[in-house]
Amino acid sequence: MENLILELKEQIIEVLNLEGMTPEDIDENAPLFGDGLGLDSIDALELIVLMEKNYGIKLDDPNKGRAIFASVKTMAAYIQEHKK
Amino acid sequence: MKSLDSLNTVHIASDAILNSIGLSTAEVYESMKQLRSGSKAVSDYTLSEPIAMLSCIDKERFYSIFSTQDMELFSFFEQIQIYVIQEALKNTAIDPSQSDVLFIFSTTKGNIDLIEPKYMLDEPTEKIFLWNSAKRITTYFRNPNPCITISNACISGTQAIIRGAEILKSGKYNHIIVIGADCISPFVVSGFQSFKALSDEMCRPFDAYRKGLNIGEGAAAVILSKNIHTKPQIWGGNVTNDANHISGPSRTGEGLYRGLQKTIQGIDLHEISFINAHGTATPYNDEMEAIALERAGLQNIPVNSYKAYFGHTLGAAGIMETILSARALQNGEILASLGFEEMGVTTNINIQGSFGKSNKPFCIKTASGFGGCNGVLAIKKGGVYGI
Amino acid sequence: MEYKVVISQNQVFINNKLIFETEFTQDSVVFFKDLFKFLNLNYIKFFKMDPLSKLGFLASELLFQQIECENKEDFEIILACSSSSLESDIQFQSTINDPNNYFPSPSVFVYTLPNIVIGEIAIRHKIMGNNCMYIISPEEKDLFFDKNNAEYQTLDQKKYIKGYLDYYKNKYFAEFLLTINK
Numbered sequence: 203m204e205n206l207i208l209e210l211k212e213q214i215i216e217v218l219n220l221e222g223m224t225p226e227d228i229d230e231n232a233p234l235f236g237d238g239l240g241l242d243s244i245d246a247l248e249l250i251v252l253m254e255k256n257y258g259i260k261l262d263d264p265n266k267g268r269a270i271f272a273s274v275k276t277m278a279a280y281i282q283e284h285k286k
Numbered sequence: 287m288k289s290l291d292s293l294n295t296v297h298i299a300s301d302a303i304l305n306s307i308g309l310s311t312a313e314v315y316e317s318m319k320q321l322r323s324g325s326k327a328v329s330d331y332t333l334s335e336p337i338a339m340l341s342c343i344d345k346e347r348f349y350s351i352f353s354t355q356d357m358e359l360f361s362f363f364e365q366i367q368i369y370v371i372q373e374a375l376k377n378t379a380i381d382p383s384q385s386d387v388l389f390i391f392s393t394t395k396g397n398i399d400l401i402e403p404k405y406m407l408d409e410p411t412e413k414i415f416l417w418n419s420a421k422r423i424t425t426y427f428r429n430p431n432p433c434i435t436i437s438n439a440c441i442s443g444t445q446a447i448i449r450g451a452e453i454l455k456s457g458k459y460n461h462i463i464v465i466g467a468d469c470i471s472p473f474v475v476s477g478f479q480s481f482k483a484l485s486d487e488m489c490r491p492f493d494a495y496r497k498g499l500n501i502g503e504g505a506a507a508v509i510l511s512k513n514i515h516t517k518p519q520i521w522g523g524n525v526t527n528d529a530n531h532i533s534g535p536s537r538t539g540e541g542l543y544r545g546l547q548k549t550i551q552g553i554d555l556h557e558i559s560f561i562n563a564h565g566t567a568t569p570y571n572d573e574m575e576a577i578a579l580e581r582a583g584l585q586n587i588p589v590n591s592y593k594a595y596f597g598h599t600l601g602a603a604g605i606m607e608t609i610l611s612a613r614a615l616q617n618g619e620i621l622a623s624l625g626f627e628e629m630g631v632t633t634n635i636n637i638q639g640s641f642g643k644s645n646k647p648f649c650i651k652t653a654s655g656f657g658g659c660n661g662v663l664a665i666k667k668g669g670v671y672g673i
Numbered sequence: 674m675e676y677k678v679v680i681s682q683n684q685v686f687i688n689n690k691l692i693f694e695t696e697f698t699q700d701s702v703v704f705f706k707d708l709f710k711f712l713n714l715n716y717i718k719f720f721k722m723d724p725l726s727k728l729g730f731l732a733s734e735l736l737f738q739q740i741e742c743e744n745k746e747d748f749e750i751i752l753a754c755s756s757s758s759l760e761s762d763i764q765f766q767s768t769i770n771d772p773n774n775y776f777p778s779p780s781v782f783v784y785t786l787p788n789i790v791i792g793e794i795a796i797r798h799k800i801m802g803n804n805c806m807y808i809i810s811p812e813e814k815d816l817f818f819d820k821n822n823a824e825y826q827t828l829d830q831k832k833y834i835k836g837y838l839d840y841y842k843n844k845y846f847a848e849f850l851l852t853i854n855k
Contacts, residue, residue, distance in 0.1 A: 244780050251480070401759075453824060473762070480777035525805065527802070529801050532793060659788065
């Protein structure tokens with residue numbers, strides 16, 4: 203799980219253009235949206251693409267995304283559970 | 287636009303539409319009265335979803351009436367514009383090759399299919415540039431003037447009419463031909479699919495169960511001329527920005543509210559027959575419009591959206607929907623907001639569920655787009671004096 | 674009151690005076706980042722923007738830094754470009770070309786419209802007024818800026834930014850004017 207979390211942080215930084223951030227800057231328990239990293243609705247959609255592209259997990263209902271993308275930790279847990 | 291400039295008035299002298307439910311304004315309007323929708327399920331259009339609801343032009347029908355002689359160098363996107371310009375010019379004495387005629391184009395993606403691998407070498411051809419496409423069309427009509435091309439997302443068409451009216455009032459030209467067009471492409475469909483913004487059924491603007499939009503395609507042209515008092519008048523219009531988010535509309539409808547406020551100044555609200563909204567049937571757009579309408583005090587005025595009839599035609603939408611609204615206004619009619627059954631927005635706006643009648647002299651057209659832009663247009667019925 | 678910014682070939686001019694310059698061979702996106710740092714800006718949204726939006730954002734930022742203006746709500750933003758969003762268009766197209774690697778990117782798609790740069794400027798400075806994006810050939814730039822020309826006129830001629838910008842394949846140019854007429 204640790205490796206997955208680190209890997210996810212690196213991918214998130216790259217895919218969402220989080221300039222100047224390193225994985226150490228992201229707290230895996232902190233909220234991704236709202237105040238935390240200030241991600242928005244387009245970022246949420248991009249995370250859906252990330253999950254499908256890198257882990258083969260398809261999320262057809264974007265409303266389920268809220269719970270899954272609450273934090274890096276919840277995202278990692280979901281991936282662990284559903285990875286192909 | 288300075289609405290109260292009474293020296294010269296701007297009117298829709300003529301118009302033409304081509305879309306999934308008709309080859310002329312009259313045919314489209316009649317199809318709408320019959321509640322016909324051009325949205326059809328198309329399998330495997332892109333790899334994103336198995337089904338996309340697309341509102342496509344019937345190409346076979348189109349080519350049965352449009353001669354492709356001398357059209358080899360024009361793409362489908364350009365041919366449909368040439369067609370509607372020709373149709374709009376019929377029944378007028380306007381000569382597009384004269385220097386007192388200006389062309390204004392409105393499109394979001396133009397010849398975007400030219401960047402598909404099958405057309406691309408190292409570089410896309412010059413035809414990919416919107417200014418190049420527009421220029422070749424005005425050259426076809428032998429017009430001597432530099433033309434204008436507006437690309438301001440989905441408000442382009444509405445804005446092109448507003449700009450046309452403003453330029454006409456400047457006195458430099460006698461006639462302005464405003465054309466809007468966009469075609470369905472894998473580029474556009476897959477883009478909206480990545481936004482999860484598309485519905486897998488006919489779209490349902492303002493409805494509680496709305497799921498998203500239907501992509502459409504089409505071309506529409508209006509010819510704006512001065513002082514033809516029997517024809518619908520472009521009474522006023524404004525463009526604003528939400529200054530909130532590049533793709534999501536403002537939750538308070540700030541930009542649209544300001545545009546509405548500015549445009550309805552000087553109009554007695556009791557004289558507005560209906561408001562034709564942008565109504566794309568996405569959860570956020572329709573809610574934003576509902577909020578803006580209520581904030582502007584317009585919650586009692588009948589509201590409709592035409593998107594279920596022929597889809598969201600992007601760069602053509604503002605022009606197409608203005609033409610149809612002007613026709614309805616002139617006929618003393620209000621078209622039904624197809625796709626609406628159950629109220630699905632949080633303010634108590636008045637959705638026109640079925641076809642209706644009204645003799646009121648004004649209608650309003652609104653549009654909103656990516657980039658936070660909003661366009662609002664006021665149209666006044668022709669042949670109505672003393673108001 | 675009028676100010677002019679030109680950004681071109683790794684150089685930045687304000688009212689024809691050179692105020693910033695880097696190596697000519699430098700990559701455009703790296704140049705934009707260096708200019709961003711030079712301006713001492715704290716705005717993380719900048720890094721999500723496509724190059725065209727970054728260019729327009731920086732040009733308008735430079736202009737607004739020349740004036741004191743609390744409330745910019747009524748400013749007009751009237752821009753023109755030639756290549757439209759072609760740079761981002763091609764990038765988005767690349768995410769859908771390969772059926773075995775088909776992943777349309779929403780964050781790229783949103784920039785496949787030339788007017789998004791207006792949105793970015795409006796959001797940054799809370800500008801809610803009239804705005805338009807025209808697509809013109811490079812030869813029409815003078816026509817666009819000609820104040821006597823009805824075609825590209827601003828609505829009120831009171832407070833506006835009028836600018837031409839273009840970005841395609843690492844080549845860029847921006848000429849932006851800020852005008853305040855009392």
